[in-house]
Amino acid sequence: MSDGTEPDVDLLDRLRTMDSCAVSDALDTLGLAGATTGLRPLWPVPGVVAGFVRTVRAGPRPSEGPAGHIATAAIDAAHADDVLVIANAGRTDVSCWGGILAVAAQGRGLRGVVIDGACRDIAESEELAFPVFGRAVVPVSARGRIVQLAMDEPIDVAGVRVRPGDLVLADRNGVVFVPRDRVGDVIGLAERIVEREAAMVAAVRAGRPVADVMHDSRFPSIESEKSDR
Template sequence: MSTSALYDAGPFSSPFDDADVCDISDACDRLDIPAVRTGSIKPMYQGCAPIVGTVSTVTLVPGAGAPFDSLVEAFAGADVMLVDLGGRTDVQCWGTVLATAAGLSGVRAAVVNGAVRDTSDLAEMRFPTYAAGTHPAGMRGRLVFAGAGADVLIAGRPVSPGWVVAADLNGVVFFPADRADRVLALAREIAAAERDMLARVREAGDLTTALHLMANRTDTDRR
């Protein structure tokens, strides 16, 4: 199986053709959806693909364990893995071995509330990986598997299994899956309105007119 087949962007990838995480976040605001956002979880290598998908969750905690087998079992049927380390960056829980196992299991991406390693190899694999940082030490003997399917606290707010995650260079947004179609559709509308407004600003040719256009955007335009 080729790398591109392993890490196909999947059915939720299309918003990033014409919208981004900021537009998705704004759509959640417009629809009064209780989204969870963070700018502290970032792509772990240059050129990391944006992702939109449904999260499955696993939790790891410090301890003298070997959590690899339990993690791999949790990959079954998962789309995007949300791995919770409680935001810690003094240990890590994701690298090329787990990414390879995840890809072979059909997982398309990883979002880690904590640190990862092997970023150059993850880049070579083109496995989309978002995390709070990096740490070089192995996880064996440092982490134990605490369970799967629990809510994960991101920026102090709970993210539930089955929620949608969107991630790119701007950060990460999580929101309930039952509103995904409306959120993604509105995000495209917001992005299109923004592009149209910016085109009119550039065509205005002077600062006064440009400021007037920006100050009088419609509700759809506002970000």
């Protein structure tokens, strides 16, 4: 979310060089929530999608009267390197994303969308090569069922509290969120984890017993991270 207060864009570039497993391990080691379960690419998205979070909260219409379509205002306000994150309480019986929204989001330079819920028109998103992560694909429209309740405020996504300006990484393994005030710590540790795992793979290929290579003592802990500093 490009509001002038986001973490250094260099950190985003570094985040894009890793996968969600390494970031999840770093979050675990630091005792931070951020890794989700149940969210996956809804078409075979290649590589990694990472960016600054822009939030939307959807839900049943609270009263009669007109309401803006879900995510349209957020897309119009978005910047390149944003990833739209839509909270719909994990519902899989109604869509909160579709093909026209994907066209608009791509035109604004968004990196992708993460939905705690369902989408439709997935073939259109795939044809555009616009990444969509969520729980399900359904044909059921949002119209007359759910509306946008809020945007650019904290939301809950698959049990994780997510705030505008946090970083998100999504790939074939799933979706992880990095709190904006801990981005440097998480990415730095994730990079060290990637280096350690590369060394472990090299040791296994060199003939070292995998039981030794993968012993608990070989993995980082909060205590080991404190001692390394």
